[in-house]
Amino acid sequence: MIHDQPNYGLKGFSRLTSESGLFLRNSFGSLFSREFLKVLIPLLVLWELLPRLEAVPRTLVPTLTDVAAAFWDLVANKKFLVHIAYSVGKFLAGLSIAIICAIPIGILMGWNMAIRKHSLPLFQLLSPIPPPAWVPLTIILFGIGLPMQIFLIFLGAFYPILFNTYQAIKDTDPRYLSSARVFGASELTLIFRVYIWHALGAIIMSVKTGVAISLVMLVIAEMYGGRSGIGYLLVEAKDFFQIPAMVVCMLVLGVIGWFSIEILKFAEFKLAIWKVGA
Amino acid sequence: MIEAKRISKFFSVINKDGVAEGMTACLSVSLSIEAGKIITLLGPSGCGKSTFLEILAGLQAPTEGEVYIDGVRVLEPLPSTRSEIEEYRKKYRFLSPLANDLFRDRPKHDIAMIFQDYAVFPWMTALQNITFTLKLRGLPRGERDAQAGYYLNKVGLGSFANKYPSQLSGGMRQRLALARALSVEPKVILMDEPFAAVDLLTRERLQEDLLKLWESSGVTIVMVTHDVSEATYLSDEVIIFSPSPGTIRNRFTINVPRPRRRDDPELAEIQQRIGKLLKYDLDNETEYTI
Ligand SMILES: Nc1ncnc2c1ncn2[C@@H]1O[C@H](COP(=O)(O)OP(=O)(O)OP(=O)(O)O)[C@@H](O)[C@H]1O
Ligand SMILES: [Mg+2]
Numbered sequence: 326m327i328h329d330q331p332n333y334g335l336k337g338f339s340r341l342t343s344e345s346g347l348f349l350r351n352s353f354g355s356l357f358s359r360e361f362l363k364v365l366i367p368l369l370v371l372w373e374l375l376p377r378l379e380a381v382p383r384t385l386v387p388t389l390t391d392v393a394a395a396f397w398d399l400v401a402n403k404k405f406l407v408h409i410a411y412s413v414g415k416f417l418a419g420l421s422i423a424i425i426c427a428i429p430i431g432i433l434m435g436w437n438m439a440i441r442k443h444s445l446p447l448f449q450l451l452s453p454i455p456p457p458a459w460v461p462l463t464i465i466l467f468g469i470g471l472p473m474q475i476f477l478i479f480l481g482a483f484y485p486i487l488f489n490t491y492q493a494i495k496d497t498d499p500r501y502l503s504s505a506r507v508f509g510a511s512e513l514t515l516i517f518r519v520y521i522w523h524a525l526g527a528i529i530m531s532v533k534t535g536v537a538i539s540l541v542m543l544v545i546a547e548m549y550g551g552r553s554g555i556g557y558l559l560v561e562a563k564d565f566f567q568i569p570a571m572v573v574c575m576l577v578l579g580v581i582g583w584f585s586i587e588i589l590k591f592a593e594f595k596l597a598i599w600k601v602g603a
Numbered sequence: 604m605i606e607a608k609r610i611s612k613f614f615s616v617i618n619k620d621g622v623a624e625g626m627t628a629c630l631s632v633s634l635s636i637e638a639g640k641i642i643t644l645l646g647p648s649g650c651g652k653s654t655f656l657e658i659l660a661g662l663q664a665p666t667e668g669e670v671y672i673d674g675v676r677v678l679e680p681l682p683s684t685r686s687e688i689e690e691y692r693k694k695y696r697f698l699s700p701l702a703n704d705l706f707r708d709r710p711k712h713d714i715a716m717i718f719q720d721y722a723v724f725p726w727m728t729a730l731q732n733i734t735f736t737l738k739l740r741g742l743p744r745g746e747r748d749a750q751a752g753y754y755l756n757k758v759g760l761g762s763f764a765n766k767y768p769s770q771l772s773g774g775m776r777q778r779l780a781l782a783r784a785l786s787v788e789p790k791v792i793l794m795d796e797p798f799a800a801v802d803l804l805t806r807e808r809l810q811e812d813l814l815k816l817w818e819s820s821g822v823t824i825v826m827v828t829h830d831v832s833e834a835t836y837l838s839d840e841v842i843i844f845s846p847s848p849g850t851i852r853n854r855f856t857i858n859v860p861r862p863r864r865r866d867d868p869e870l871a872e873i874q875q876r877i878g879k880l881l882k883y884d885l886d887n888e889t890e891y892t893i
Contacts, residue, residue, distance in 0.1 A: 437683070438683055438684070438685070438688070500718060500720060500722040501722055501724060503657070503660075503662045503716075503718070503722065504716070504718055504722035504723075504724075505724075505739070506662060506680055507660050507661075507662060507714060507715065507716045508715065508736045508739045508740060508787060509711050509739045509740060510739050514739065518724075518735065519724070522724070522726040523726075525726075597726075598767075599725055599726045599727075599728075599767040599768075599769060600725075600769065
């Protein structure tokens with residue numbers, strides 16, 4: 326036991342590296358699988374060749390090397406990374422506020438009928454409004470700045486998480502509730518030890534939906550009212566007709582979305598290990 | 604001492620034409636069970652045995668009637684669905700559900716229950732399932748692991764403590780449910796077909812274990828089973844339910860002293876009588892449905 330003590334930090338570190346290695350292989354590894362490479366490489370070659378051979382106009386469709394060069398230029402310019410950091414920051418802020426608000430409200434609504442009856446109609450009325458329709462009002466209310474952007478991102482994730490959480494909690498198998506009750510569980514214990522666990526898979530699923538919609542809202546918000554972020558870069562590139570830069574921005578957005586979904590999958594795997602049976 | 608006084612339970616079910624129909628699961632069942640006895644309920648499938656057991660445990664509200672354990676009334680959980688609220692309003696006509704002294708100071712009864720489909724928590728390991736129930740019963744943290752381990756060993760799951768229920772077989776899950784119920788050392792154990800999914804040898808071993816436990820602790824056991832020989836071998840009294848509506852049809856007191864032999868001629872004779880009775884009910888029912 327005593328011998329293990331000094332090693333502890335090192336162990337934690339090697340655990341971290343091995344876990345993140347595992348994560349990267351399980352998430353983005355699929356891009357470089359032998360099967361997909363057979364598709365990816367020809368695609369990249371076509372992308373390079375078609376504009377070069379003028380099969381498509383090169384001014385409109387940049388080649389792979391053009392895009393790579395644009396990417397390199399942007400990365401060399403530190404501002405690009407700052408813009409990405411801004412976007413990621415806003416995205417995380419909006420998404421976390423949505424998670425922090427929606428999950429507890431959803432749990433309360435699913436757990437108690439009185440709470441449900443007092444609140445559900447309001448959400449049912451507001452949620453069908455497409456989030457982009459909120460843009461004009463939000464701009465007037467918050468001005469064009471960080472609060473408005475974060476609010477729009479929040480709005481994209483809030484309703485899917487809320488409704489799915491509420492539904493999953495409400496559908497908790499009554500057998501599990503009974504079997505905890507018979508041993509004397511209080512309602513609070515039921516919430517923390519039964520309801521939440523039973524609904525966990527559905528809640529994580531709903532966060533995935535939320536991520537997709539918030540990403541849409543991120544781009545919209547930055548296009549409308551930003552001085553920063555990838556959406557802003559996208560508009561700027563359009564104004565200067567820099568097509569390669571636009572492609573780079575789009576790909577970066579794609580990677581951000583994919584990465585968030587994979588993180589959630591990983592979290593699901595770690596939290597719901599009892600389902601997988603590992 | 605468990606007393607069930609004229610328990611009736613009606614369900615309203617929506618049939619395929621969208622019309623609500625009444626359905627009687629139990630009709631006026633009165634039963635008093637002395638402390639420290641083993642009682643089994645026998646009856647054809649769907650006659651309301653599980654429902655009756657859940658009413659005894661205070662998990663469902665009887666439509667009419669009351670249950671008392673040691674003279675203290677057993678109350679159902681507060682209503683949460685629309686139909687439960689409606690039922691509640693009818694039953695406690697002038698009482699609002701939340702401001703109701705009867706419910707606010709709900710007495711906790713020392714009951715454990717094994718459900719027909721086990722209902723062990725799939726998100727907890729075998730050990731955690733038991734330590735969680737021990738925690739609910741207020742056992743101090745330091746003693747939980749030891750006690751949980753003791754009962755896991757008792758049902759032969761000692762080496763599966765850290766497995767999740769999805770990694771256990773059906774019979775093992777059943778034994779886990781048994782260990783969970785025993786571990787809290789309750790005054791009353793309600794069991795809904797606890798040994799249905801294990802092989803004959805394991806079943807007999809578990810029966811012996813149960814009897815040993817019962818002898819040493821004096822717990823009251825109410826058990827639902829479909830196995831007539833199990834019923835007669837274990838219990839002091841066998842209660843036969845008749846189907847639709849579920850009522851008590853017959854009661855057999857079994858006075859054979861313990862330890863009993865499984866091939867005791869007296870038991871065999873009672874078994875035959877019970878078998879005839881059940882067969883008669885079944886035959887009658889098929890006559891109706893044809
Ligand atoms: N929540 C419910 N809503 C409507 N009907 C119900 C409900 N629960 C049980 N019933 C009905 O009550 C009757 C009794 O059910 P119960 O589960 O008590 O039977 P059982 O005697 O335990 O049968 P088995 O031996 O097959 O377990 C059944 O006909 C069932 O359809
Ligand atoms: Mg049953």
